[in-house]
Amino acid sequence: MQMHDKKHSLTLIFAAFISGLCSIIYELLIATTASYFLGDSVKFFSLTIGIYMASMGVGTLMSKYIEHRLLLRFVQIELILALLGGLSIPILYFSYAYTDLFMVCYVFFTIVIGILIGLEIPFLTRLMDRYVELNVTIANILSFDYFGALIATMAFPFILLPLMGVYQSSLLFGFVNMSIGFAVLWVFHDEIGVRAAWLKRITIALSVFLGGMMLCSHHFLQHWDQSLYEDRIVFSDQSQYQRIILTKDRDDIRLYLDGNLQFSSIDEYRYHEALVHIPFAVRLMPMRRVLLLGAGDGLAVRELLRYAEIEEIIVVDLDAKMVHVGMNNPYVTSLNQRSLHSKKVRIVNADAFGFLQENQQLFDLIIADLPDPNNNGLARLYSKQFYQLMKKNLGAGGMMVTQATSPYFAPQAYWSIAKTVQAAGFVHMYPYHAHVPSFGEWGFVLASQEKLKKDYPKFDVTTRYVDKTNFAKFFVFDKDTLVEDVEVNQLDKPIVLDYYLSGWEYYR
Numbered sequence: 001m002q003m004h005d006k007k008h009s010l011t012l013i014f015a016a017f018i019s020g021l022c023s024i025i026y027e028l029l030i031a032t033t034a035s036y037f038l039g040d041s042v043k044f045f046s047l048t049i050g051i052y053m054a055s056m057g058v059g060t061l062m063s064k065y066i067e068h069r070l071l072l073r074f075v076q077i078e079l080i081l082a083l084l085g086g087l088s089i090p091i092l093y094f095s096y097a098y099t100d101l102f103m104v105c106y107v108f109f110t111i112v113i114g115i116l117i118g119l120e121i122p123f124l125t126r127l128m129d130r131y132v133e134l135n136v137t138i139a140n141i142l143s144f145d146y147f148g149a150l151i152a153t154m155a156f157p158f159i160l161l162p163l164m165g166v167y168q169s170s171l172l173f174g175f176v177n178m179s180i181g182f183a184v185l186w187v188f189h190d191e192i193g194v195r196a197a198w199l200k201r202i203t204i205a206l207s208v209f210l211g212g213m214m215l216c217s218h219h220f221l222q223h224w225d226q227s228l229y230e231d232r233i234v235f236s237d238q239s240q241y242q243r244i245i246l247t248k249d250r251d252d253i254r255l256y257l258d259g260n261l262q263f264s265s266i267d268e269y270r271y272h273e274a275l276v277h278i279p280f281a282v283r284l285m286p287m288r289r290v291l292l293l294g295a296g297d298g299l300a301v302r303e304l305l306r307y308a309e310i311e312e313i314i315v316v317d318l319d320a321k322m323v324h325v326g327m328n329n330p331y332v333t334s335l336n337q338r339s340l341h342s343k344k345v346r347i348v349n350a351d352a353f354g355f356l357q358e359n360q361q362l363f364d365l366i367i368a369d370l371p372d373p374n375n376n377g378l379a380r381l382y383s384k385q386f387y388q389l390m391k392k393n394l395g396a397g398g399m400m401v402t403q404a405t406s407p408y409f410a411p412q413a414y415w416s417i418a419k420t421v422q423a424a425g426f427v428h429m430y431p432y433h434a435h436v437p438s439f440g441e442w443g444f445v446l447a448s449q450e451k452l453k454k455d456y457p458k459f460d461v462t463t464r465y466v467d468k469t470n471f472a473k474f475f476v477f478d479k480d481t482l483v484e485d486v487e488v489n490q491l492d493k494p495i496v497l498d499y500y501l502s503g504w505e506y507y508r
Helices: 003-038 041-063 070-098 102-128 134-163 165-187 195-215 217-228 268-281 299-304 320-328 330-336 352-358 376-382 384-392 411-423 468-475 495-507
Strands: 232-238 243-249 252-257 260-264 289-294 312-316 345-348 363-369 394-403 428-436 440-448
Touching: 003 041, 003 070, 003 102, 003 134, 003 165, 041 102, 041 376, 070 102, 070 165, 070 195, 070 217, 102 134, 134 165, 165 195, 165 217, 195 217, 217 232, 232 320, 243 320, 243 330, 252 330, 260 268, 268 299, 268 363, 268 394, 268 428, 268 440, 268 468, 289 299, 289 352, 299 312, 299 330, 320 330, 352 376, 352 384, 376 384, 376 495, 384 394, 384 411, 394 411, 411 428, 411 440, 411 495, 428 468
Parallel strands: 289 312, 289 363, 312 345, 363 394
Antiparallel strands: 232 243, 243 252, 252 260, 394 440, 428 440
C-alpha cells in the first residue's frame, strides 16, 4: 500500500473507531435521560435499544440507494449526526421542563440518530474497499467500530456520568463526532472537490457552536434545575448515581434526589421519629448495634444517637457524594446536628445488597431508609431475597424496619412490600404509617422473629410527634388504603416497580 493510500485508510479506520464510540454513547445518554425523568430504567433501556437497532437497520438499507459522491455524503451525515447527537440531551432536558413533548423528542432522536449511525458502516466499508481487499476492509472497519463501542461502555458509568453528567457528555461527544468531519475533509480534500471548503467552514462553525454550548452548560443547567423547583436552589451536584439538589424557602430546606423529594426540614422529624422511635418503643432488649441502609443525610442517625444504649451505628450508603453532603453541607448539618461525625458512627460506601451478603457481624436493629422503588436498581432492595438477607444479619431478638412508600398514593406497592417482608420468613410483621405533610400518608413495615411489645410501648426519649398517646393509631389503616391482591416482589420479577409507577402515575 502506498503512503498516500495508507493515510486515507488510517483516516477511515479512525472514523470507524469514533463512530463506534459515539453511537453507543448516544444510545446510553438517551436511555439514561428517559429513565431519569420517567423512571423504569429497564423499560426505557429496552425501548431505546430496540428502536435504535431497528433504525440502524433502516439506515443500512437506505445506504444502498446512495451511490455517488460517497465521501461528500459521508461528511454531511457525520456533521448532521454530530449536531443531533450533541444537542439531543439539551433538547430532551428542555422538552421535559417546558413542554409536553418529551416522548415525541425521545422517539425522534432515537430513530433519526439510529438511522444516521446505520448509514456509517456501509459507507465506510465501501470507501475502505478502495484501498484493501474486502475481507480486510470488513475486519478493520468492524473491529475498530466494536473497540470504540467497548471504550464507550467502560467510560460512560465510570468517567462520563460521575464527572460530567448526561447533559455535558452529550455536547462533548457531539464535538468528538465532529472530529470525523475534520479528519475526512482535510485528508480527502482534493477528492471531495470544491464543496470541501464550505464544509470545512460549516464544521468549524458547528464545533464553535457546540463548544459554546458546553461553556454555557453550567448556566443552563442552573436555570433548568430552577425551573423544576418552586424554591431557590442552594446546592446541586451530580454523582455517579443521582442528581442531588437542595432548595431553600425561608426556613424550609428540601433535599431532592433525581427530582424526588427526600425530606422537608419543616416536617422531616415526623418521618424520622416514626422510622426510629416506633421500633425502639416496642423493642424486647437493648439495641447495641444498629445498621442503617441508606440515610446518608444523617437525619435518622440524629434520632438514633439519642439512645445511650447504642454502641455502634453502621451507615451503608452507595453514594459517597450524598454522604459528603450529609457530613459537610451547612444546611444539612444544621438539621442532622453533625450526627455523621459521631464516634459511634461508621460510614460504609457500598451497595446495601452486597453489604448484607458479605457482612459477618449480627445487628440488633436494621433500618432500611432507602429511596422509593422507582427503578429496577432500587426495586431489588425491596425484594424477598433482600429481606431474607436482612433477617440473616439480625441477632436473636433483633428487628428490621423499612420505609415502604405511601399506602395512600401507592397502596399496591406498600402492601406488596409488607407481603414480601412476611414471605422472607419473618414470623411477626407490623405494618404502620405516619402523616408527613410534605409527603402525605407514609408507610413503614416493622418485622421480627419474636412478638414485640406493640400494646405496651415505652419511650425513653422525648419526642415531638410519636408518643404513647397516639401510638396505636399508627397501626390502623383506613379502608381505602387496604389492598389484599398483591404479589411478592422477587429479584427476577420486580412487581413492586409496576405497582409503584402505576400508583404514583396520577400524582407526578
